Amino acid sequence: MKPLSIFTTLLTLATSSPTSRQTSKAPFFLLAGDSTTAVGGGWGDGFLNHTLLPPASGLNYGHSGATTASFRAGGDWATVLSQITTHQAESNVYVTIQFGHNDQKAAANISIDQFKENLGAFVDEVRSLGGTPILITSLTRRVFSGSPPLIVQSLANERAATISVAEAKNAKLIDLNIASEDYCNAIGPEASWRYNLFNATRQGDTTHLNEWGGIVFGRLVSDLLVGGFGEEFGKWTVANETLSALLREGVPA
Numbered sequence: 001m002k003p004l005s006i007f008t009t010l011l012t013l014a015t016s017s018p019t020s021r022q023t024s025k026a027p028f029f030l031l032a033g034d035s036t037t038a039v040g041g042g043w044g045d046g047f048l049n050h051t052l053l054p055p056a057s058g059l060n061y062g063h064s065g066a067t068t069a070s071f072r073a074g075g076d077w078a079t080v081l082s083q084i085t086t087h088q089a090e091s092n093v094y095v096t097i098q099f100g101h102n103d104q105k106a107a108a109n110i111s112i113d114q115f116k117e118n119l120g121a122f123v124d125e126v127r128s129l130g131g132t133p134i135l136i137t138s139l140t141r142r143v144f145s146g147s148p149p150l151i152v153q154s155l156a157n158e159r160a161a162t163i164s165v166a167e168a169k170n171a172k173l174i175d176l177n178i179a180s181e182d183y184c185n186a187i188g189p190e191a192s193w194r195y196n197l198f199n200a201t202r203q204g205d206t207t208h209l210n211e212w213g214g215i216v217f218g219r220l221v222s223d224l225l226v227g228g229f230g231e232e233f234g235k236w237t238v239a240n241e242t243l244s245a246l247l248r249e250g251v252p253a
C-alpha cells in the first residue's frame with residue numbers, strides 16, 4: 001500500500017505543477033469559423049478587440065463561406081495549427097471552433113455525421129499540439145416568423161451535433177446558438193436589425209453582423225466563456241457590466 005500512495009502523491013505533484021503554471025499565462029485565442037466569426041461580418045473582432053485584457057489577445061481566422069471541410073482543404077486550419085505552436089510558449093492557447101452555417105447547405109454535401117467527424121478531428125488536433133479547443137454552437141440567423149415573431153431555429157441540427165461532439169470528446173463548449181437566439185427573441189425583430197450588416201438599407205442579410213453587432217455578440221461570447229469557465233477567463237476579461245446586463249435582461253443594446 002505504502003509505495004502505491006507515495007506514487008500517487010508524486011503523480012499528483014507532477015500533474016499539478018504544470019497546471020498552476022498554465023493558469024498564470026494569459027490566453028491567446030485563435031478563432032476558427034465561418035463568416036459569422038470573421039472580420040467584416042462576425043463576432044470575432046468584437047470579442048478580441050473589446051473584451052480581452054492585455055496581454056490576453058488573439059487572431060481571427062474566421063473565413064467567409066467556410067465549412068468544416070473547406071476550412072481544412074483551403075489551408076486555414078493548417079495556419080491555425082501552426083499558430084498554436086507559435087504562441088504556446090508565452091500563452092495558454094485556445095482555439096474556438098464555430099461552424100454550421102455553410103456545412104448545412106445542400107451544395108456543401110456534408111452530412112451531419114461528417115460534420116461531427118470534422119469537428120471531432122479539429123478538437124483532437126488542437127489537443128495534440130497542446131492547445132485547448134472550445135466548441136461554439138452557431139450564431140443564430142436573425143430570421144423571425146410567426147406571431148409573436150420568434151427566431152426560426154434553422155441551425156438546430158448543427159447545434160445538437162456540436163454539443164454531442166463536445167460531450168463525446170469532453171471538450172469545452174459554449175452554446176452561442178441558444179444564447180443569441182434567446183436574446184434576439186427577447187428584443188424582437190425590429191431591434192435585431194441594429195446588428196445586421198447593411199442595416200441602413202435593409203438589404204435582407206440577417207445573418208452577418210455590422211461592427212456594433214460584432215461588439216454585442218462578441219460580448220455575449222465573452223460572457224458565456226466567463227460564465228462557464230470563470231477561473232480561466234475571468235481575470236483576462238475587461239468587463240462591460242452595462243452591456244452584459246442588457247444581454248442578460250433581454251434589452252436592446
Ligand SMILES: *[C@@H]1O[C@H](CO)[C@@H](O)[C@H](O)[C@H]1NC(C)=O
Pocket residue numbers: 045046049211214215
Ligand atoms: C478590431 O481591431 C482591428 C485591428 O485594429 C480593426 O481593424 C477592426 O476594425 C476592429 N474591429 C472592431 C469590431 O472593433
Ligand SMILES: *[C@@H]1O[C@H](CO)[C@@H](O)[C@H](O)[C@H]1NC(C)=O
Pocket residue numbers: 109
Ligand atoms: C456527396 O458526398 C458523398 C459522400 O462523401 C459522395 O459519395 C457523393 O458523391 C457526393 N455527392 C456530390 C453530388 O458531390
Ligand SMILES: *[C@@H]1O[C@H](CO)[C@@H](O)[C@H](O)[C@H]1NC(C)=O
Pocket residue numbers: 193194195199200201210212213
Ligand atoms: C444601423 O446600425 C447602427 C449601429 O448599430 C445604428 O446606429 C443605426 O441606427 C442602424 N440603422 C438602422 C436604419 O437600423
Ligand SMILES: *[C@@H]1O[C@H](CO)[C@@H](O)[C@H](O)[C@H]1NC(C)=O
Pocket residue numbers: 050240242243246253
Ligand atoms: C459598454 O456598453 C455600453 C452599452 O452597450 C456602451 O454604450 C459602452 O460604450 C460600452 N463601454 C465600453 C468601455 O466599451
